[in-house]
Amino acid sequence: MTAAATDAGAELFARYAYAPNHLGYCGPPAGDVLRTGTAAQVRAAARRFSGAWPYLQVLSRMAGIDDPLDPRVVESYWFGGGVGERLDPRAFGAELLAVIGPQAGHYWSHLTADLLDEAAGNHAFHVLGVYPWTRLLGRGADEHPLHVLDSCRITWATVLALRGDEVDVRYRPLSLVGGALRLAEPVVTRIPAVVEGYAPAPGLRVDDAVALHWGRICGRLERSRLHELRASTVRQLERTNRRLLRVAARSERKGRVT
Template sequence: MSLPGALSFARYAYPPNQLGYCGPDGAAALLRADGEQEIARRARLFEGAWSYLEFIARAAGHADPLDEAVVQAYWVGNDLLDRVVPAELVDFLRTRFAGQAGGTWNDAGSRAIAHHSFHVFEVYPWAAMLRRTGNPAAVSVLEKCRIRTGVVCDVHGETARVSSRPLILDGGVLTPGPVRHESVTWSAGGHTLLSGLTPGDRVTLHWDWICDVVTEEQCARLEACEQRQLGFVAGRR
């Protein structure tokens, strides 16, 4: 088991787990930098994310689904995604997510990608619901559930002010909107997996939490994966 991979998984999995949306109870355990064995045990209980990690690892020839490169491929994106055959991924997910309807993933054999953006916009039902009903609540969920990028403006204790582009509905099409400032958290009760934050840092965010400090190249890859998915969503209007 890779320590960097386990910690990377925890950085991104903690926010929805803390909110009770996925994973086992006791989300605080994911913020223990010395608890990699417990993080690894808990990672297997995230039905969605763990399925993708297993598939990416298999496609890339890695024995460990918590290999750092595998984890980064799913949450952010890297070259390992190029080794995934879309039709094989959909067949695999049909087994793992048997009985789950809602999204558009069942007919995604030509476009599926083992990335969190695919799970958000095609496996979850929210994008399809938005298309059917126009319910603005769906936009809010998609905005928070996706992994988005931002830049730290300033830091105040366990929160930070970050500039980012929210997901908006413009003329019936989901698209990143104008830059706005939002207040987000990066530490809880003194527990964090980040060494600190500095104004100007490029960061990734999940729900109302800063997950990691990333490079410009990683931001570009993440944004490209999302734009790809938004293009498919728009094409299905």
């Protein structure tokens, strides 16, 4: 984004939305805008993200903040905590479903009041609760949905080594154990730090904490953001696992009966 025309909320949204958008998974074709556009261009593109934009709208409205791209709103969406943490999660979920429910197709028939037990005003809820992928687990072919869930969530990692335009990082991937999602033991992987000349976190150093989205670095994580991201991820896993374990128990009972 052009430095002279940035605002903090638009810039933060662009960095974290860039990877899935560039890969064609999320939002309108806006990779160049997210990477080099003005704040006004990013703001216009953000309104066309059918996933993230409703969260930002509902968060800002319920928090009494006029701008959905206010930095406090954008931070709360990507990392958890912040203004979203002070809202009643079921009330937030009800308002969100009122926005996105009418737009949902048959793949989204799970967007009912039953989902309110998992609700939170952040991206972790969107990935683990709203997206259909957790509902594909436990059917005998878990590798692909687990990969999508792990890639789509915002992940914290530690830089171990710098290798030109790539870095080695250590992070804890998702695993499925006993029908529940867990954070596995740390693994090391090599990922790009620069993509087509775009470096969202220039000047990286060994031991930096960074955020990952779809295998790309989004930026460094300050201590407060790292804490909020960890806490919101663990909390969402606990909420979602209650559903997954209920479903697994019902399937087991049904299997014994038949």
